[in-house]
Amino acid sequence: MTNWTLAARAAKMNPSVIREILKVTEKPGIISLAGGLPSPKTFPVEAFAKACEVVLGHDGAAALQYAASEGYAPLRQAIAEHLPWNVDPDQVLITTGSQQALDLIAKVLIDEDSRVLVETPTYLGALQAFTPMEPQVVSVASDDEGVLIDDLAAKVGSGAGKARFLYVLPNFQNPTGRTMSDARRAALVEKAAQLGLPLVEDNPYGDLWFDNPPPAPLTARNPEGCIYMGSFSKVLAPGLRLGYVIAPKAVFPKLLQAKQAADLHTPGFNQRMVAEVIKGGFLDRHVPTIRALYKHQRDAMLEALEREMAGLGVEWNSPQGGMFLWLRLPQGMNAIELLPEAVERNVAFVPGAAFYADNADVRTLRLSFVTASAAQINTGIAALAAAIRARLGQG
């Protein structure tokens, strides 16, 4: 008998709660407000088809060959030029989606039992990426403007117990949809520098603003103290798995070595396709169409919530961009217990508890307004309200 002894970390790894929920909610006709899938209407399929022709026609052998772990030079250049602070292309590392960036950062910065700080709540995928390196994850209290500076100072720790970094998602956060204010960003960067605390800034949604662009990134305010992560998943398409990291010289070489060991390099074909699609200002024309669609759907969700949730004691926010809205159920109600009622009425969401590193607020839940159409959102929110009424005994 073969004796498969698993690593200790394997016991800490778990299937994605969201992916498990999505399986439960896979029934015909269900309206999913659960997943974070960009609307396929926004995928520029024609532009990709043309880019395939160009890349394979003019550069096929190189596109299909092994390539540098750092990434395709013209794409690194384009990313550096696009960012709103002075970025050297040599600081850009192309990753297989920004999820891989989280994996590489975890390998390079997290020791077993070392402290890592996150927002309350935080992105579930980050918790999953950090877990195999076995950190102690500690939540920093947060309000509508982002992490609370006093609590950050209280949680940072000292000596060997000092936090390795704070992971933050300042723009249209997953899961809450909230955006960190300019004043809070300034205070956070100042306090982090004073504490000597690195910041890991994740920005997959920053381009998806509805009325005004969000304040400048944290990294723009202190590039040597931050690692910045970006992605093409929300502005072009997630299925190509293309993300990137901007890292200071203190950590770039180690991230690059971790990248080599992880998958040698991100597919060169995909990198060339994206470089081909975005050249000539394509994103400047394309991204506004995504913003308009998602804004329309967010408006539909806000209107449906106003209409359907009246008098139920439900609270929600009004995200200024991105993909998600955060909702809080009436006192005493648990979103995990609500889910089966909702699924029975053909609507799905993600209970908020999944996004807390500790002390989950079980009344919260996440709603996506990007995958379902405005009409589906109307139907879905009405069904959600019916489920809540049923739990309240008003059904």
Place this chain on the structure above:
Amino acid sequence: MTNWTLAARAAKMNPSVIREILKVTEKPGIISLAGGLPSPKTFPVEAFAKACEVVLGHDGAAALQYAASEGYAPLRQAIAEHLPWNVDPDQVLITTGSQQALDLIAKVLIDEDSRVLVETPTYLGALQAFTPMEPQVVSVASDDEGVLIDDLAAKVGSGAGKARFLYVLPNFQNPTGRTMSDARRAALVEKAAQLGLPLVEDNPYGDLWFDNPPPAPLTARNPEGCIYMGSFSKVLAPGLRLGYVIAPKAVFPKLLQAKQAADLHTPGFNQRMVAEVIKGGFLDRHVPTIRALYKHQRDAMLEALEREMAGLGVEWNSPQGGMFLWLRLPQGMNAIELLPEAVERNVAFVPGAAFYADNADVRTLRLSFVTASAAQINTGIAALAAAIRARLGQG
């Protein structure tokens, strides 16, 4: 000042020796017998271009969307059907190149200081993938037929110190080009089962046989005791980064969770392209053309070695497939010291020392016969012989 405290494992991570060597040898006109780059002549660019059209034309939205971490079902099915033992498609996990499979296996099976066994010498990329999980890597003595069974039993350890697995590359090994004999495979599988030792079998080159297919995989002989890794990098193209793992139920769920955390999923577009290209028996027509080209170039290398190395005290093997040949310099000569002499004469190779986990044989070096043409191989081997003669004082 930001205080970037790196994880302890980061100190153990190093840039790929090979990639560093390749940088040194990047000079105009040099003939590289160093890298393991498949010949771009073998890339089916036309077939990929047609597949792009089909995939984006008929299935664009799905190809560009987020997808299941397990992989694209028709591709998993095709892989299961292609393998020479009974494989359930549910056991197939698609990875971002087989390098990622090594990373996932390391995360799931290696604890800090746990023992891992490798061949002597072994694939450098595996050592790099294992390193971040900080194992004690122990070499098992090997001869031309593969690992020595008695030494395996001596090195396996016991109790908490028992090896987690033996990593083996039985077909046309990187770096030596050697192939494990049928008898040795049978003995290895039997002994491993008796010891309760898992085998991790890596098979990127198995389809590239010249005269006869290699013996059956280890995993075919004991599927519950082995993890098997395959790749499309050598039979289609490496730039798409498509590999796969076949894992028993004892480890598959954890590998899947590690995959989710590592990069969510391998690009769905790439998976669909490969599934489209290979359907209808494409590989049965295409792979023989790769075999013929590489055989021709191996023959050119063997003939050049016979001609140029006569009387120099150099030894080499005669690989029956794959991409690499293994050469041993005369007594007292060091391949690392030879490299600058060779580069000066416009030929590059990889010193064998890079491929040893311990006790390197510094006389060895690896030659690739797939990237350079037959004519370049002739010139390159003559230059290598001249460099050896110079070191011997006969120059």
